[in-house]
Amino acid sequence: xxxxxxxxQGLAGxxxxxxxxYALIGVTIxxxxxxxxxxxxxxxxxxxxxxxxxxxxxxxxxxxxxxxxGGMYGGSTTSILLNTPGESAxxxxxxxxxxxxxAGRGGPALATAAIGSFVAGLLATLxxxxxxxxxxxxxxxxxxxxxxxxxxxxxxxxxxxxxxxALRGLTALFIGLALATVGIDLQTGxxxxxxxxxDLLDGIEVTTLAVALFAVGETLKMAASPSAxxxxxxxxxxxxxMSREDWKRSWKPxxxxxxxxxPIGSMPAGGADVASFLSYSAxxxxxxxxxxxxxxxxxxxxxxxxxxxxxxxxxxxxxxxxGLPTTATAAIILAAFQQFGLQxxxxxxxxxxxxxxxxxxxxxxxxLMLIVLNLPMIGLWVRLLTIPRHWLYAxxxxxxxxxxxxxxxxxxxxxLLLAFGLLGYGLRRFDYPIAPVVVGLILGPLAEQQLRRxxxxxxxxxxxxxxxxxxxxLYGIAIVAVLVPLILRLRGRGKVLAQLAxxxx
Amino acid sequence: xxxGNPRRPDRPVLVIAAALFALAALIVWQTREMQVAAxxxxxxxxxxxxxxxxxxxxxxxGTVIAALRGSFPEREKEEFGPMAWIVAGLVIQxxxxxTAGFSVATGILFALSxxxxxxxxxxxxxxxxxxxxxxxxxxxxxxxQLSLPAGPLxxxxx
Numbered sequence: 001x002x003x004x005x006x007x008x009q010g011l012a013g014x015x016x017x018x019x020x021x022y023a024l025i026g027v028t029i030x031x032x033x034x035x036x037x038x039x040x041x042x043x044x045x046x047x048x049x050x051x052x053x054x055x056x057x058x059x060x061x062x063x064x065x066x067x068x069x070g071g072m073y074g075g076s077t078t079s080i081l082l083n084t085p086g087e088s089a090x091x092x093x094x095x096x097x098x099x100x101x102x103a104g105r106g107g108p109a110l111a112t113a114a115i116g117s118f119v120a121g122l123l124a125t126l127x128x129x130x131x132x133x134x135x136x137x138x139x140x141x142x143x144x145x146x147x148x149x150x151x152x153x154x155x156x157x158x159x160x161x162x163x164x165x166a167l168r169g170l171t172a173l174f175i176g177l178a179l180a181t182v183g184i185d186l187q188t189g190x191x192x193x194x195x196x197x198x199d200l201l202d203g204i205e206v207t208t209l210a211v212a213l214f215a216v217g218e219t220l221k222m223a224a225s226p227s228a229x230x231x232x233x234x235x236x237x238x239x240x241x242m243s244r245e246d247w248k249r250s251w252k253p254x255x256x257x258x259x260x261x262x263p264i265g266s267m268p269a270g271g272a273d274v275a276s277f278l279s280y281s282a283x284x285x286x287x288x289x290x291x292x293x294x295x296x297x298x299x300x301x302x303x304x305x306x307x308x309x310x311x312x313x314x315x316x317x318x319x320x321x322x323g324l325p326t327t328a329t330a331a332i333i334l335a336a337f338q339q340f341g342l343q344x345x346x347x348x349x350x351x352x353x354x355x356x357x358x359x360x361x362x363x364x365x366x367x368l369m370l371i372v373l374n375l376p377m378i379g380l381w382v383r384l385l386t387i388p389r390h391w392l393y394a395x396x397x398x399x400x401x402x403x404x405x406x407x408x409x410x411x412x413x414x415x416l417l418l419a420f421g422l423l424g425y426g427l428r429r430f431d432y433p434i435a436p437v438v439v440g441l442i443l444g445p446l447a448e449q450q451l452r453r454x455x456x457x458x459x460x461x462x463x464x465x466x467x468x469x470x471x472x473x474l475y476g477i478a479i480v481a482v483l484v485p486l487i488l489r490l491r492g493r494g495k496v497l498a499q500l501a502x503x504x505x
Numbered sequence: 506x507x508x509g510n511p512r513r514p515d516r517p518v519l520v521i522a523a524a525l526f527a528l529a530a531l532i533v534w535q536t537r538e539m540q541v542a543a544x545x546x547x548x549x550x551x552x553x554x555x556x557x558x559x560x561x562x563x564x565x566x567g568t569v570i571a572a573l574r575g576s577f578p579e580r581e582k583e584e585f586g587p588m589a590w591i592v593a594g595l596v597i598q599x600x601x602x603x604t605a606g607f608s609v610a611t612g613i614l615f616a617l618s619x620x621x622x623x624x625x626x627x628x629x630x631x632x633x634x635x636x637x638x639x640x641x642x643x644x645x646x647x648x649x650q651l652s653l654p655a656g657p658l659x660x661x662x663x
Binding site: 167178181219225391394398421425451 | 535549550
């Protein structure tokens with residue numbers, strides 16, 4: 001019952017006129033930026049973080065929630081109308097959705113994606129509200145050693161379990177961890193890896209790194225590769241409304257997608273792309289017309305799109321309750337919290353209950369706004385897709401530097417942006433995943449804190465790290481998460497894993 | 506395989522491995538230089554950087570092996586000309602931001618990036634970019650109180 005009361009209070013807070021306005025601005029710009037080709041949710045939230053700098057924490061996080069959900073929505077529009085999905089989680093949507101659009105059924109494809117996202121977002125956000133207090137209760141019983149084990153598990157799943165090479169995933173993670181050692185050590189005040197440069201004392205800004213890797217790196221990569229040609233945009237012909245048959249074929253995939261997406265998103269085991277991939281194969285096996293798959297089956301849009309959004313809400317479970325970001329997007333949201341001195345985790349629910357619950361409630365509000373905003377305004381979003389590449393990337397770069405300048409207008413910070421942008425290009429060139437770098441930077445200091453706290457309690461005896469049952473179970477899962485993909489790869493099943501690789505969200 | 510010949514090592518990947526070793530060495534050197542109070546000898550600010558350095562070195566070894574076996578994915582040939590335009594844009598913006606102000610500096614970045622994607626003439630892109638950046642400046646510096654450097658152009662209006 002407690003949850004109902006808290007959620008109702010949160011809704012009351014989210015319905016305040018100013019907060020409604022923040023949510024509306026958030027979903028609008030989130031969708032607008034998310035729709036742009038080549039921009040996934042991680043880049044959307046990183047680019048738009050500076051917009052929220054000067055607001056109060058409550059308003060800022062509400063706007064941010066809108067940006068997050070809006071970015072997810074926008075991505076699905078891109079992948080249906082353009083064959084290059086803006087976000088990796090939408091690759092599956094592109095598979096069937098783009099075929100539907102080519103067959104002149106773009107309207108119903110967009111509609112089932114939008115309504116499916118709404119249904120999934122609604123159910124998954126409610127699930128988040130009910131699951132979170134339980135996880136918080138569990139989290140409060142964890143010691144520093146358990147937390148460290150949890151972070152090791154997150155490191156492993158983000159970097160090594162998915163993707164086509166554990167070597168490259170781990171390398172990306174350790175680059176992030178190395179960057180995380182820069183700055184003042186929180187426990188002793190000791191400056192580390194600063195080379196006497198005062199600008200480095202505060203450490204490396206997560207947003208600078210994320211914007212550089214995603215925006216600058218991606219722009220350089222696009223400019224350099226001759227094969228990245230223009231894609232054909234499918235016009236939306238006919239009605240956007242779904243026929244009775246479309247509804248009948250869509251509602252079960254929506255629910256199944258939600259059921260698959262939420263648990264996968266809430267486990268520290270990869271992001272939305274895994275969920276949408278699994279939902280797609282589930283729909284194919286359930287379908288009454290399996291021969292339509294690959295030629296524009298509406299189930300293949302409805303299910304994965306729902307799974308995609310449900311897992312986006314699921315990601316917030318470990319983020320809010322444990323302070324554990326499992327995707328690059330979640331890592332940037334964590335940075336958004338930190339700019340207000342808030343540390344997500346069980347204590348956030350105790351100390352800032354009002355803020356957390358109005359954030360969760362505003363996700364519900366944002367979800368409702370999105371469906372109202374998206375179906376009638378689809379024509380406007382489609383026009384955004386027609387922006388020529390040279391203007392698009394010039395604009396992206398201007399915005400990327402705007403965020404850095406707004407946070408810290410120094411030549412040094414812009415130099416870092418350029419350096420990390422070149423790093424991002426190099427990582428892309430050699431097929432390294434990007435997300436582990438960002439997760440390593442933000443989770444590195446937290447993992448170190450927990451490790452040192454655990455060791456300090458045991459007066460330096462490392463046995464403490466493996467002496468609690470919870471920690472042992474977590475390490476066990478981590479080992480399985482490394483070994484299973486390794487075996488699959490050795491047996492020639494690496495292709496499937498490569499498809500699951502999360503490049504961006 | 507980029508080399509096409511399984512016995513020839515993948516040179517760029519060897520460079521990556523060297524960079525990983527260099528980074529590990531840099532961390533070890535910097536961490537040794539630190540003055541740490543004796544109380545923290547066992548659990549202090551030093552251990553974690555050492556762990557990271559060890560990890561980087563191990564991954565460097567793995568990368569060398571991958572380079573010798575040629576197991577990195579194939580890379581397509583890329584053009585560096587367009588990249589040079591964009592990098593030049595970023596460098597110029599960084600250097601003149603303080604004196605020229607946000608709009609003009611970002612206008613140059615805008616124009617040179619568009620040029621990197623093949624858009625000509627540069628002066629027209631520069632005009633478009635400067636107007637675009639000026640609108641952004643009004644929105645963010647005036648509307649959202651972000652501290653974006655003002656130059657002659659901005660002071661002309663505000």
